[in-house]
Amino acid sequence: MVTNFTWYNWNSSTLAVSYEVLNNVTDLNESSTTEEPVDPHQGSGEPYTLAESIIIGTILSLFIFVAVFGNVLVCVAVFKDRRLRHRTYAFIVSLAIADLLVALLVMTFAVVNDILNKWLFGPVFCNIWISSDINCSTASILNLCAISLDRYIHIKDPYKYKTFMTKKMMVIMISTVWILSLTLSFLPIHLQWHRNAEDRYKPLPENLCVMDLNPVYSVVSSTISFYLPCIIMIIIYVKLYCAARSHVKEIRKTSFHMPNGGKGGGSGSKDHKAAVTLGIIMGVFLLCWMPFFVVNLVEAFCKCVPILMFKILTWLGYVNSCLNPIIYSIFNKEFRNAFRKILFPDSCKCVRPKRNGYAQSSRTTSKSLISKSEYIMQSVENGNRRDCKEPLCAEGTPL
Template identity: 30%
Template structure:
């Protein structure tokens, strides 16, 4: 931390002059313009965190469509992020702009413990949500029966308990001593190597590994599901009513000779499906396809036509076109799932990985690594931004949440 140059004033003390060294306040070195910019930016972050996560909680409480068990996990995540926005970020920006801690040693210790608790709970809730989505996709029926409200609350309780276990050791002495420089008390993140490795592994690296692994599996499962859904429709020679509506409005029937040895039965089977959109009222079309013999409702098939088969041919609907459209929809769903998962993992890693990586390097390497102070501050604050992004990422792709937000905010009534 850089400080302004100190000034010396000389005071008379009986028979000699003694210098009195005074230091400017604040000792952070920020000018007024810097303080204003920092305050505006961080103020917007706080507003985003509090507004977005409060809206999630209110929506789940008030909107009936969000009463599902899975939404409890999002409320737990929102509560953790609210702690970050209300209890952590305001004190962090005050400590940053002043360059010292003015709230006492006890509050300094509690602030650091709650900081680790809230950020860890936020990350572990993200991990819990990823596991919930994975089992919902891979074992939908079995997991839906297993995931009762009671078990959901138990899993949420386990997340907060683990977060508490990771965050409280400094209360029992596992921490480095706080420093006082030029009479100013500094409240800094812990630099005790043992606790840093312990907390970073439990708070980030292990949950991050689980999330990356699980989301890769989710992406694969979603891709497989899309292909399976596509394959179920292929090979069905008859379109569904909705598909038939997209076909042509006239139907022609043709008598086609077959050479198959298995069709040696007397007579032939006529398969007639009436098209609701058929302008001919379901009657046979007078079209005569090349190479086929036309017949009418009064036509009689002789017993000698055992080697013949009657089949329907739509004149303006190619089933391959239906299959192509179905494949296009499946591919669009696959791309959408890939984009959503990419945004989730990309934002999480972009916000938290730089801080935890530099935190470990700075602790293990010390001054030898010479990490720039501005770089560490930058990644430190980017981590907090994840608490503002979570309510956007985990709800903007959810139609029920979008409707709930509009209802709570009174939009579109």
């Protein structure tokens, strides 16, 4: 190869300009390789317009309001209504607290992050936000596992349930749920185990907060916090539902030989309804969270999930936090009555029955009425009273 130096030297100014351009191109290439990490979930298109931001923000804020209001209502109902002070409802309160934390610690900041397409709350709170997301979703499904186990033992062997499910055991189970959830979320995230080895301890850009998980952590965390508990929960529920059905059949056979057809099927009917309600809660939970966890595994390996799909499936999981109170109010009569008393305290009032057209003295009859279950509840609608379906006032109902 022949090199002609005399040709390059005939115009020194041209050579200087070419050398400067070459340096600029080299510097540009080097800066492109060392620039801040790119958000794998960005590139979702143009930023939202003002109208789009208002509409999306209103809808997502409505989800947050329903989740906060509904789950607070569940907690208040359990603490105020004496008929809900059962050990099973302690697990329901724990589930409601997990859903409430999803709304307050996760959904609230996710609205701002998704609408503005940037993180405004700093890198430290970014780790707390991601950890809270993993922690609350894990606590939800583990609480559902605890509820399934509690109901199964109660239906399978009520006598064993009384000796097994003591207050101490209940506290141990709920504590285990939350400790395990915290261990699977806050510890790995703050130790940077969820990131690749070469990116570990590298600070993220200030305006970026994404759940960028390496394949190992994604598989392990998803298996422990979702897939394995789901399998266990489904197995327990199938056994629970079969036990509830057999329990109802046995009670019906027994009541068939009782005088007047027997009316002792209440317990079996309650067990069956409890199993159905629990099944609906589990089904809704799986419907909301299963797509996200499937896509989350795919994203950990291929980094190919569109941002819009990832956001929609994430919010589908968040919506589950506001659905459980709605399910309780529709399918659980005890919760429905408790909600009605809290929201409409004047709709049902205790009235004293009249004898011979005169109301009895409250001082002389209150104890006897309560002991003989003679109190009735009446609701007031447009000035007219009609009998409530609920037979007793809360004050006259034993624990």
